[in-house]
Amino acid sequence: MKDSTKTLEHRLSRIHTALRKEQFDEVDEIMAGLEAAEIALMLESLPPVERITLWERVPVEVDGEVLLHVHDEVRSTLIDDMDPAEIKAAAAGLDTTDLAELFDDLPQLVAEDMLRSMDELQRQRLEETLAFEEDSAGRLMRTDSIGVRADVSLETVQRFLRWKESVPDNTDALMVVDRNGLFVGTLPLARLVSHPPEMAVADLMDGDVKSIAMDMPTREVATLFQTHDLVSAPVVDVNGMLLGRIVIDDIVDVIRDNSEQALMNMAGLDEEEDLFAPVLPSAKRRAVWLGINLITAFLAAWVIGRFEAVLDQIVALAVLMPIVASMGGIAGSQTLTLAIRGLALGQISQTNSNWLMRKEIGIAALNGVGWSLVVAVLAVLWFGSIGIGLIIAAALVINMLAAGVAGIAIPLVLKRMGIDPALSGSVVLTTVTDVVGFMAFLGLATIFLL
Template identity: 85%
Template sequence: MADTTETLEDRLSRIHRALSDEQFDAVDDVLGDLEPAEIALLLESLPPAARIQLWERVPGEVDGEVLLHVHDEVRSTLLDDMDHAEIVAATSSLDTTDLAEIFEDLPQQVAEDMLRSMDELQRNRLQETLSFEEDSAGRLMRTDTIAVRADVSLETVRRFLRWKETVPDNTHSLMVVDRNGFFVGVLPLARLVSNDPEMAVADLMDDEVDGIQVTMHSREVATLFQTHDLVSAPVVDEAGLLLGRIVIDDIVDVIRENSEQALMNMAGLDEEEDLFAPVMPSAKRRAVWLGINLLTAFLAAWVIGRFEDALDKIVALAVLMPIVASMGGIAGSQTLTLAIRGLALGQISRTNSSWLLRKEIGIAALNGVLWSLVVAVLAVLWFGSIGIGIIIATALVINMLAAGVAGIIIPLMLKRSGIDPALSGSVILTTVTDVVGFMAFLGLATLFLL
């Protein structure tokens, strides 16, 4: 177990010094104290050359677990550094669920050889897992489930467990099925060991537990675990046949990945992007969203150009113009962030979206009036024109109201269109607040000051 008082930065410094000085024994000492997930984090935090050096020092027995914990793009670079035999050795110790997570990243020849080397049961389990959608419960579930029948006694179950000698990791309950394998409930291990062995499983099982549909999206599964404080849950097909189980360890990974995805999407980035990826691939990925942003910037510039005469005659308009757009953008971003979070958590629906819209309009109106008065006073003191003060105050209220409405409407529309609001919502919102802000401010100035 690693020293919990040592920070990632400290470990990186030690690794860098040891690699630079070719003190490989010191590198091995650091790696020997770390869990696979911690090694994965170190690998993701190193530039390419140092990353490969460190990867070559990672003990072979944990290679598979480390590959499982790194992001896809980093995993690809590590696999490229391994030969056929090394990849097979690293992945052979992974269970079906874990192997399925990285199987499609393996070189084709390696994947084919692994399938041929498996027995029929392993091969069928892997192919069944791969048949499910990537972000579904089927990809998360473990097939090492212990199932017992409801009509047997606790003593029979105990004898069965003694015969097996071991139980799968993170087993807190046994799944209960009928004679045909359909899920009917769970038997907590605490009840199994603390009650009369002659009692039937049916008398002690919890039959109010619902199975998770194998096709359910992983985000919905994570929400169920969070809202019901689950540590494990059964997975069933449409007919109710027990297929496997999902445990909290896997859900923690889902929650982390979803958080990273939301954060990266808001900047138009790929959540799997390697921080230390080569310049050209990274530049290509980011260029797309920069191009889209450029188009929206030209739209705002076109609006400004329509009021060229007003800007030529009243210089104060050019000075104050960014204030209107900036205030609207900030207000809209606040609303947009709350809306995206609410959609992700399932808190926003058709039944409450109109109420939420009215609330945001009210907030925008109050803040708009408050800050428009402040800006109006400052504008009058600065330029000595009451007209400019009134116009910028009015434009500010209009833009903040538009921002509040857009911050709710945009993510709802994107969600219904099947587009991730976190990915494109901010670009659209910025366009709306810029165009509305400039048009309101410059339009009012043209009408009343010229």
């Protein structure tokens, strides 16, 4: 086991080769030693045809777990390949929370059929879970928590647990509830095992524990787990009644998804995107982003077009103008990225955004002046015109200041408008730095050189 992660890439290669050579015994042998999450990774790293070949060799009893571990888009391609009986078999081993996660991706007929074939209690639980909004605590919640009363002794608790003969995975604490089901605290197993059996639960329980409202967004739940170093936390309804618990391994997935999201959105991609999605749908999705950027590019071209007269006379301007736009774009994207991370971490509020703006303007001024000197000297040496040198220096300073201001202002404004700053921030920013860059450079040239 010690070398399991080291050989991950190696095993990936072996599976790819075996699949290509159709050595299915070899494939099955490698798969036999893998966890569901590892099989999920193998499937994600295969193009459509090979992925389906491998998927059909995955034992049905792990199908459900594997489906939970792949990104949404890959999940759909896998479910599309299954017939209703297979889907039902895969879902059979899952608990309500996991089933609810898969449910939205199932073909409607299969979903309805599955609901009909469930017993009353199962169906009711699933419908209750599905009633919570996606990305709310209620959807992440497991209902397998063990409740005990505050007035019993530890010995009674232990007798009860021994009678049950098992405790659910990742249980680090029992939930203490009153006779009406109201949550009053937790009894960590670590305390239970290290204290005298005659003590009462009430004397030992943690009554000061964090409980989570069922409608709290999962992003906030994740922050809470990180801030308080939690392993599990109770979920309560508006009246404080215990509904269930949220466990750290589900939160780890939320944290990872959220950070993938910022990275992917900045390139106009969805974090659920399949690395091996077929060409046609991928091309379609990316076309949208390219189209939006084309508008930006034409806007910049239109700005340049306003200055045809000066470009017609001084060809050096055409040679140098991308430098002004590019340096502004780079400086702006640094500020933008810092602001996007700051917003994600909760470091930025209305009351400190002015400080931040002043800081970024300061940086832009220093780097603007510094690099504009370098660029000016190089431009003078290249084209032998001091006028061009002065003008590119001035344009560069202007554009980098604009980039600094835009890099802070754009994400703040987008956020207040309810738009994800990671998704649209970079397009808006590039528009600003292109337009300001070309306009400053060619405009100054028109005024002073024509």
